Amino acid sequence: MISSQISTRIRELAKRYPQKESVLLPALMLAQKENKNVLSKQDIGNVADIIGVTHSKAYGVATFYTMYNVKDMTGTYHIQVDTNIPATLMGAKKILAHLERKLGIKAGQTTPDGLFTLSEVECLASCGTCPVIQVNDVYYENLTIEKTDALIDSLRKGVMPDRKTEYFWGTTCNVLLKNRGLENSTSIGVYRKNGGYKALEKARTMSPEQIALAVKDSGIKGRGGAGFPAGLKWSFLPKNHGKPVYLICNADEGEPGTYKDRQIMEYDPHLLIEGIAISASALGCKLAFIYIRGEFDWIADILDKAIDEAKAGGQLKDMDIIVHRGAGAYVCGEETALIESIEGKRGQPRIKPPFPAVQGLYGCPTIVNNVETLASVPFIIEKGADEFRKIDFKIFGISGNVNKPGCYEYPIGTSFKDLIAAAGGVKGKLKAAIVGGLSVAILKADELEDLVMDYESCARKGTALGSGGIIVINDEWSIPELALRSMEFYAHESCGKCTPCKEGSRITVKILEKILKGQGTSADLANVERLVGTIKGLTLCPVGEAFSTPIRAMVEKFRPEFEKLLTN
């Protein structure tokens, strides 16, 4: 059932978007929340009718994104345990096993009284505060067995406890995490008092070309993972095309090991808004979007509130920003999949070219930049490109087997050792690390000795700086096990559009499972190598490379561990 209030709300929301179909994702979520966290076929059809899209399209969208519960029932409390690599390294599997025992159900099941549904989910971008459980919309972080028991006991009494999160963090640059420790850091008053929106004022005295030039001169590389120079990306916008230009802030932070954008949005939303406002004026954009992963519901609320404050404060004079919530899909971090998702479609990447700068959202020129990239723009404008090049600040998210996992803002070019020292040092004996988010090649302890965290040094080591998400692995862990868990993630997140990723990811999981069960042969391991060796560069979007690169590196660098499991 969809009430008339929700139906009206959907119609109202649809008016905010240039095309009504864009409201499909938020509309489905509204329908689900109104119906005990379940999305029935009938409600999907009703939503489709309200918006004016076909039932098949709405059903295709509802079954694509994991946050929609297209089934008969979900428990009152949906307990979602993140068991991705950083979480596994930090004890999530123990929490999951404990919950299975405590609730008497397996992951994927609901208790007979309908109170709890237990699910094993992929990275929730809480890598510094794992183990983490998401109960319905709320994150509970830094969990221990005791805290988990207390959480369940409280839920049994019908009380959702307040979420309290304690992070380790630090900054030597004082830019992106400058306001991180302040009280009421999300308010415009605190932000302004601390020098906020000065860069926007300055930008208003500059021409769009001057702003774009400053960003280009700064040489800032996209902080999302690919490291493409942001200024160069902006320069691909065609001139005199007569169409609207859209700026999209990519806040679909989903790369395992990465939880840096969240620090900015959750604690300093105005920094991002200021960056978007400046960038939009350089690009001639009147409507910008923040595409935020759906799990960050409360952060999206923080952003919405901050945008309202900025509008009231006259900071967004001739433009608007829409916070668009995703609904659970790693691939939507890829810019064309993200664009499809804003258009209300299944989040599947497009063929490139045309690139978004030429033909992006609604067929119009579109620039997609990461949160951290856009949040760096105010500094570049206020202090100048030269000053930026001197510091080249970046947030490194450190997770896994370290004593103080957290986000640390350091200059690019800081040594791996210094960053690990900032994070309290390795817990146990260092075995390996994945330094740029899960999708880059693993480095062994000896390769990490002299590693400097910049783009070039990482490339020389055969890996990538990526998103700056550093996952530290100690010698208690088996690499084949981590390879399987990594591969399960990519197979789960494959959008299913192109054959090598769709089928290749599943087959690779199957083979690794066989090997881990002790039933694999050298021919099976050779098949893994054939798959990851050939899939790299063969897929429609970077996801194929995202799994073939790390798995290949794990097999190559830790071959004896794999071979030990083989039957021949």
Next chain:
Amino acid sequence: MQISMNGTSIGAKPGQTIFQAARDNGIFIPTLCYHDKVGAAGKCRVCVVEIEGMNGLQTSCSVEVREGMRIQTRTEKVINAQKLVVDLLLSTGTHDCIACDQNGKCELQNAAYYLGLERGSLNYGVPEKDMDESSEFVFVDRNKCISCGRCVAACNGTVVNEVLDFKYRGNKVDIAFDDDLPMGKSSCVQCGECSQICPVGAITDRNSRGKARHWEVEKVYSVCPYCGVGCKLELHVDRKANKIIRVNGVEGAPTNDGMLCVKGRYGYDFVGHEERLRNPLIKNPDGTFRDASWDEAIDLVSRKFFEIKSKHGADSIMGMCSAKATNEENYTFQKLFRQVIGTNNIDHCARL
């Protein structure tokens, strides 16, 4: 313009893709998801080639030719990639050709033949999927589906019936009718466009199954007899049995570009039906019919018309034209009524 393919200079037209230029020049590049009508999808990744000056493999369905472009379609890297894609498909679906209606016309079979792959080598379990026999004319076997997306693109973009879409993601992706109904219970109008455009045996014409294989039928071009649009048909005729086995629309035909409606594609059983009229019948006074020759029948009708006209006037007669007749036939028919009978009482059942 001139481009080089495998070291040979060939002609290509501006705006063409590499795949189209290769096809025009008789160079085979396997494809599974590309179709002229729905364009490049970039999904199957089997049409990859190497292009001098470009990094890695490129999909020939999506890259346009440029003057002097140098392309290789059979390097080791290309063949390895193509083999992996086809191997993955053979290993993860149930691609039994033996009794498949698509045998001989299957694009996956063509690709496997070109690459010399008889069967998949990545044998780690094949997920079992539904067969949907719920609709009257179309048979859906999801075990053979390769998710190329041609049917979805055609249903939404070509015939715009908007019934088909994909559901779920990753290797769970499947086609769905409306909100995942059996085809026969969905809003599908059975136009059969999906069946015609399917590169494999996943969607086939139900009533043709097992009747004759593609190479056993004679292909006869004809025009659809149902309505005035005049869709171009390709009749698949079993000459020995003198039966129509299957009807396809002719791709590229100016009237219908391969599309047909349910009647044109599937309503051909009347042609060989035993109750079909084969010669004129004249009613006896006792209500039964007797065979007559065309001359006798036409004489009778003409005599009766003139009797009615002389007794009751020309306006006591009216003529109903048929949507099944051509424009020219309908024109002649109204001429007959206006000039010979002398009435303007002409109407037309512009329906079927």
